Amino acid sequence: MACKSNEALQAMVEEARNWTTKGKVADYIPALGLANPDDLSIAIHYPNGDCFSAGNIEKKFTLQSISKVISLAFVLMERGKEYVFERVGMEPTGDPFNSIAKLETMAVAKPLNPMINAGALMVTHMIEGDSVAERFNRLLAFIQGLSADSKVSFSKEVAQSEYETAHLNRSLCYFLKEHGLIEEEIEPLIDLYTKQCAIEMNCLDLARIGIVFAMDGVDPESGKQLMPSEVARICKTFMVTCGMYNASGEFAIKIGIPAKSGVSGGIMGAVPGKFGIGIFGPALDDIGNSIAGIKLLELLSKRYRLSMF
Numbered sequence: 001m002a003c004k005s006n007e008a009l010q011a012m013v014e015e016a017r018n019w020t021t022k023g024k025v026a027d028y029i030p031a032l033g034l035a036n037p038d039d040l041s042i043a044i045h046y047p048n049g050d051c052f053s054a055g056n057i058e059k060k061f062t063l064q065s066i067s068k069v070i071s072l073a074f075v076l077m078e079r080g081k082e083y084v085f086e087r088v089g090m091e092p093t094g095d096p097f098n099s100i101a102k103l104e105t106m107a108v109a110k111p112l113n114p115m116i117n118a119g120a121l122m123v124t125h126m127i128e129g130d131s132v133a134e135r136f137n138r139l140l141a142f143i144q145g146l147s148a149d150s151k152v153s154f155s156k157e158v159a160q161s162e163y164e165t166a167h168l169n170r171s172l173c174y175f176l177k178e179h180g181l182i183e184e185e186i187e188p189l190i191d192l193y194t195k196q197c198a199i200e201m202n203c204l205d206l207a208r209i210g211i212v213f214a215m216d217g218v219d220p221e222s223g224k225q226l227m228p229s230e231v232a233r234i235c236k237t238f239m240v241t242c243g244m245y246n247a248s249g250e251f252a253i254k255i256g257i258p259a260k261s262g263v264s265g266g267i268m269g270a271v272p273g274k275f276g277i278g279i280f281g282p283a284l285d286d287i288g289n290s291i292a293g294i295k296l297l298e299l300l301s302k303r304y305r306l307s308m309f
């Protein structure tokens with residue numbers, strides 16, 4: 001896809017880039033620690049195919065938690081919402097993404113929502129197939145369709161690095177297995193989840209996925225319905241209520257668009273009916289959101305009055 005570099009966008013990237021020094025690249029997954037903290041890039045994809053960008057938009061990054069919203073769409077399509085929401089809730093937590101606290105204190109150990117790790121692991125557990133490879137390839141094919149890029153794949157290095165260090169995610173899984181919510185063996189599930197999180201693309205691809213959510217599931221080029229509009233609506237609602245970790249409330253007030261971030265520094269935005277946004281800026285704030293990415297979205301939202309509220 002051709003994406004035009006845009007001067008106004010470039011100026012906003014340069015302004016927002018000043019914030020990267022105040023952030024820190026995630027290194028609890030060792031391979032993510034290799035990212036360059038100064039990186040910042042953005043692509044904006046319009047329904048008519050226009051695309052505007054700034055920064056080094058060819059740079060690839062892994063989806064990490066951004067994959068959670070896509071795997072949710074996938075299982076909602078496969079299993080239907082009754083099945084899915086019997087096993088994972090719809091409420092924001094206010095806790096960090098990898099917290100186990102609420103699982104222990106709630107009467108039923110069901111994860112509060114699909115955007116925290118416990119809920120995302122439940123969702124990945126629901127992906128159907130006979131083997132990890134089959135389940136992963138089905139999810140990957142869905143993502144390739146959304147991004148209109150059949151070359152999208154995953155980073156073996158990042159997947160392996162997370163697999164070797166995912167002790168907390170294993171604990172969440174064992175807790176959910178103890179309570180009868182997870183029924184499979186934990187190692188294959190962690191294998192699948194870490195590959196899902198390691199799916200890799202650049203911000204053009206991410207903006208292309210954002211536009212599909214923004215357009216209620218419709219592929220802007222072919223006009224095909226890639227996911228039912230209700231699935232896109234549910235996903236966008238989760239993006240607003242819990243897409244930006246425990247800063248989702250502040251993000252809704254300051255920026256006001258459905259968005260999902262990941263600890264790699266990616267942010268996917270879906271401005272309803274208008275455009276999809278893909279951002280990569282690996283320096284993170286204390287909560288785990290791209291620090292310069294958020295500043296960039298703040299500048300954009302103010303200038304173009306993007307808030308939906």
Ligand code: GLU
Nearest residue numbers: 064065097117197262263
């Ligand atoms: N793979 C990461 C984890 O589970 C994703 C976290 C994130 O991006 O928030 O720890």
